[in-house]
Amino acid sequence: LIELDRAHLIHPVASYRGHENLGVRVLTSAFGATVTDANGKQLIDGFAGLWCVNAGYGHDSIVEAAAKQMRELPYATAYFGLGSEPAIRLASELADRAPGDLNHVYFTLGGSDAVDSTIRFIRYYWNARGRPGKDQFISIEQGYHGSSTVGAGLTALPAFHAGFGLPFDWQHKIPSHYAYRNPVGTEPEAIIAASIAALKQKIEELGGAERVAAFYAEPIQGSGGVLVPPKGWMKAMRAVCRELDILFVADEVITGFGRTGPLFACSEDDIVPDLLTVAKGLTSGYVPMGALFMSEHVYQTIADGAGTSAVGHGYTYSAHPVSAAVGLEVLRLYEDGLLENGRRAGARLMAGLESLKDHPLVGDVRGRGMLAAIELVVDKERKTPLPAAAEPARRIFDRAWNNGLVIRAFANGVLGYAPPLCCTEAEIDAIVERTRRTLDETLA
Ligand code: PMP
Numbered sequence: 087l088i089e090l091d092r093a094h095l096i097h098p099v100a101s102y103r104g105h106e107n108l109g110v111r112v113l114t115s116a117f118g119a120t121v122t123d124a125n126g127k128q129l130i131d132g133f134a135g136l137w138c139v140n141a142g143y144g145h146d147s148i149v150e151a152a153a154k155q156m157r158e159l160p161y162a163t164a165y166f167g168l169g170s171e172p173a174i175r176l177a178s179e180l181a182d183r184a185p186g187d188l189n190h191v192y193f194t195l196g197g198s199d200a201v202d203s204t205i206r207f208i209r210y211y212w213n214a215r216g217r218p219g220k221d222q223f224i225s226i227e228q229g230y231h232g233s234s235t236v237g238a239g240l241t242a243l244p245a246f247h248a249g250f251g252l253p254f255d256w257q258h259k260i261p262s263h264y265a266y267r268n269p270v271g272t273e274p275e276a277i278i279a280a281s282i283a284a285l286k287q288k289i290e291e292l293g294g295a296e297r298v299a300a301f302y303a304e305p306i307q308g309s310g311g312v313l314v315p316p317k318g319w320m321k322a323m324r325a326v327c328r329e330l331d332i333l334f335v336a337d338e339v340i341t342g343f344g345r346t347g348p349l350f351a352c353s354e355d356d357i358v359p360d361l362l363t364v365a366k367g368l369t370s371g372y373v374p375m376g377a378l379f380m381s382e383h384v385y386q387t388i389a390d391g392a393g394t395s396a397v398g399h400g401y402t403y404s405a406h407p408v409s410a411a412v413g414l415e416v417l418r419l420y421e422d423g424l425l426e427n428g429r430r431a432g433a434r435l436m437a438g439l440e441s442l443k444d445h446p447l448v449g450d451v452r453g454r455g456m457l458a459a460i461e462l463v464v465d466k467e468r469k470t471p472l473p474a475a476a477e478p479a480r481r482i483f484d485r486a487w488n489n490g491l492v493i494r495a496f497a498n499g500v501l502g503y504a505p506p507l508c509c510t511e512a513e514i515d516a517i518v519e520r521t522r523r524t525l526d527e528t529l530a
Contacts, residue, residue, distance in 0.1 A: 087112050087124065098233070111487070116143035119506045119513050121492065132486075132493045132517045134506045137308060137340045137457075138366035140428070141419050142508035148372050148415050155411035164193070164405040172410035179417055180377065183349050186358030188379035193405040197339035197365035198232030200376035201302075204335050204361050205236050206399050208300050211333070211384055214391020220332075221256055222292045224285065225302040228262040228310030231337055240302055242310070258292065260284040262307060263315040266450040266461060267469065274316030281319060285326055295330035300360075305351035308340035311500040312459035314452050320355035333360040333384070339376070343367025344420055344428045344507050346455040354454075360384050370416045375409035420507075428507030431514050432456040435503065438518030447472070447525050456507055460521070462499040462528075472499030477528065485527050491520040 091110045112124040119142050121131045134140060141148065155172060162170040177191040192207075194200040205223065212220040223240065225231060231240040238246040239253035247253060261284055263277050270276040289298050303323055307313035320336075327334040336359035341351035345367060348354055352362065361384060365376030380388075388397060403409075432455035439451045439458055449463030462472045462482075479495035486493050486501075494502035505517060 118142045118144060119509045127490075129487065129490045129492050130505070130509075130513055130516055130520070132491050132503050132505050134504050135371050136366070137345065137504040138371035140343050140345065140367035140507050141370040141416055141424055142506035145370075145372075145415075145419065147419070148370070148412055151411045151415035152373065152408050155408045159407050162405075162407050163402070165400060170405070170407040170410065172407050172414055173405035176410040176413045176417070177405075179414065180379070183417075184362065184379050185350055185352045187382040188358065188362055189382055190380040190385040192378045192380070193410070194365075194376040194378065195374050195401060195403050195406075196232075196376045197337075197363060198234040198237045198376075199401065200339070200363040200365055200378045201231045201237040201240065201337060202234045203378050203399060204300070204363060207361070207378070207380065207384070207388060207397075208333055208335075210388050210391065210397055212299055214387050217296070219296055220299045222258060222297045223256060223300055223302070224258045224260060224288055224292075224298060226262050226304075226307065227259050228264060228307050228313055229259070229302065229304060229337075230307070230309035231302060232339075258288055260288050262310060262313055263319055264307075264310075264313045265316065266452070274318065277316050278319050278322050281315075282322055282326055285323065289330065289332070295332055298330070298332045300333040300335050301327050302335045302337055304337045304339075305341045305355055306346065306454060306457055308457070308502075308504075311461070311496055311498065312453055312457060312502055314454055320352070320357050324357045324359065327360075335359060335361045335363070337363050339363055339365045340504070341457065343370075343416075344425045344455075345457045345504065347425070347429050347432065349420065349425070351454075368416070369409055369412045370419075372416070373406075373409045373412050374403075375406065375413060424507050427509075428456050431505070431507065431509045431511070434511060434514045435505065435509075435517065438514060439503070439521070441518065442522060442525065445522065445525050445529075447529055453503065456503075456505055456509075458503040459496075460501050460503075462501065462525075474498070482524065482528055486520065486524045489520040489523050489527075491517060491524070493521070 113121050114124050115122045119130055120128050122128050180191050181189045225240040227242045229242050231237045239257040263281050265272050270280045324334050336352050342364040360381050362379040369375045442448050443451055447462045448460050449466055450461040464470045479497050483495040
């Protein structure tokens, strides 16, 4: 398998020279929060795949839901006004639970195309309101909004931009709220004030609110290193957007579906965005699916503007019945104890990681619920980052792997945690214990 992988399979974000030598690790089975590799080694999946297997592995009821739907109706297009029962039911169940009046659901294949779709719908929206000049989009440094060309432009990763002329000239960014390394310090009020000022200044630079279509924010910046904004930050940014008539898009691809506690992190932040994107936990990674929610006014404006003509946007696999059937079963599981277990496990995880603060390498511990990170430094006082050259992320990942733990080791010395919500107390304790061992070995 390793030979074949080297010869034929291109991995995402591969570092091409050297990737050959890293060696792929092939997973063969999994149950609960435990994955097993081709050598029979068992590990706790502290990252739920890629922040997605929220329900954990091996749920027969999910498998049955998919199999039943495959037998009855494996595919139905959402084009030509056709539909399938699971897609309709899932849209309705999700709309019931989404914050405020986010009543309309558009299904995609994953998070990137959900974000892509928001751009297209937002342009339709402003055109329908007779304001086509509102065509500039703002997101945040350290943000991640997908790997499609448009999403990659909103994403703040140079490796995703190089060679594509990205970001597009209509895509702009303001600095992150990143509390641990914020020039304005760590005080919540100062961070919120700085973000408000940065957004308003960016809007001014772009020619005023007349030019700005939308602002994108993750309730917690996931891929940027699990950066948790201060309480009230989302609400403050949402208020600026409302005041200036700029659409506010919450990207909940990671934070949705229990990752931070509730089904939607926005409800903890006490805001209702104009649009909201999800993926990952929506189907718990068993099959691909994403979605975007539109609030009533966004949907109605687009519908009125389009009248009887088509709004040209969609995928062959939009509203896929098998994905929707899985989504319905996963939703049932969330409400049948998973969210509750995730809340308890999340509190234990955060307390466990906090207990690592006394470790000489741990500069910062942050997170909410089952979404957390520790940031490693060589000098706590100066917050000196772990030198990537001397201590590559891959080596820390490997040490954790050898200790029976899968975590995300980011390039900047940040270790990310997003375990399945089904974790037992013993598994959470093992995640913390194996992390401590990994840090001790890194120090040595
Ligand atoms: N938005 C956010 C906030 C994400 O974290 C991700 C993926 N990590 C995406 C969008 C893109 O989702 P996908 O990988 O399913 O296309």
